[in-house]
Amino acid sequence: MSEIRLQIPAHADYIDIVRVCLYGLASKLRFSYEAIEDMKVAVSEACNNAVLHGAQPDGTISIVFASDETSLTVRISNEGPPFVYSDAINEASPIHAKEVGDLRVGGLGLYLMQALMDEVDVIAIDHGTEVVLTKYLDAPS
Amino acid sequence: MRVEPFQIEQQETTNAYLLSLSGELDLSVVPQLRAVLEPVVHQTDRELILNLKDLTYIDSTGIGIIVSVLKIRDGLKAPFSVQNIPPSIKRLFDLTGISAYLTEGTENKA
Numbered sequence: 001m002s003e004i005r006l007q008i009p010a011h012a013d014y015i016d017i018v019r020v021c022l023y024g025l026a027s028k029l030r031f032s033y034e035a036i037e038d039m040k041v042a043v044s045e046a047c048n049n050a051v052l053h054g055a056q057p058d059g060t061i062s063i064v065f066a067s068d069e070t071s072l073t074v075r076i077s078n079e080g081p082p083f084v085y086s087d088a089i090n091e092a093s094p095i096h097a098k099e100v101g102d103l104r105v106g107g108l109g110l111y112l113m114q115a116l117m118d119e120v121d122v123i124a125i126d127h128g129t130e131v132v133l134t135k136y137l138d139a140p141s
Numbered sequence: 142m143r144v145e146p147f148q149i150e151q152q153e154t155t156n157a158y159l160l161s162l163s164g165e166l167d168l169s170v171v172p173q174l175r176a177v178l179e180p181v182v183h184q185t186d187r188e189l190i191l192n193l194k195d196l197t198y199i200d201s202t203g204i205g206i207i208v209s210v211l212k213i214r215d216g217l218k219a220p221f222s223v224q225n226i227p228p229s230i231k232r233l234f235d236l237t238g239i240s241a242y243l244t245e246g247t248e249n250k251a
Binding site: 002003012015019024041051095105108112 | 198199200202210212
């Protein structure tokens with residue numbers, strides 16, 4: 001398992017850099033175009049959560065890409081108040097309502113991570129939160 | 142992979158406000174899109190159309206903006222449609238369930 005580490009300021013302006021790194025690494029590992037697009041969204045959602053709910057304004061977000069011949073695991077972590085994922089994970093679902101006016105606007109990020117990755121784990125770490133996302137190379141899309 | 146900067150092109154015709162989005166719509170450009178939508182989303186005299194032809198990426202915050210536009214337009218009984226949804230973005234609209242509520246317009250409607 002080899003690891004590549006990236007650290008960005010906890011600000012939305014830097015999340016595209018994470019996508020560029022992910023794209024380069026996942027292409028090199030020969031993930032399909034669709035799998036790479038899925039991972040780009042899932043990893044960005046984890047970074048969004050870190051920016052919006054966790055990290056301090058002058059804090060940083062750490063991204064670790066760990067790969068072997070069969071999988072790519074991306075760990076996104078930030079310092080800050082823990083995000084209570086145990087509650088959120090039960091509410092993660094597509095939007096659905098009888099009337100358009102009743103549609104909820106937020107809460108899709110965690111659902112998308114679950115829908116787009118093979119494994120999603122959220123761990124409380126020392127003074128922060130870590131999201132662990134894994135995609136397998138030969139998984140059916 | 143090239144990072145295409147997010148851009149909004151506005152066109153006003155006799156019966157529609159057409160906003161063409163291009164590049165990557167993510168958390169960082171949410172304020173920019175909100176600022177452009179704000180003056181037109183409550184205008185009921187014309188159809189509001191989002192053209193997504195050159196949009197290369199969208200995340201849940203971008204999808205959230207489209208849901209909020211849907212709700213406002215529905216509340217005003219004002220027409221709103223989305224056109225030229227690229228396949229990778231359509232997949233996310235389907236996954237999140239927003240597709241069921243979107244009206245897909247055709248190019249000549251603008």
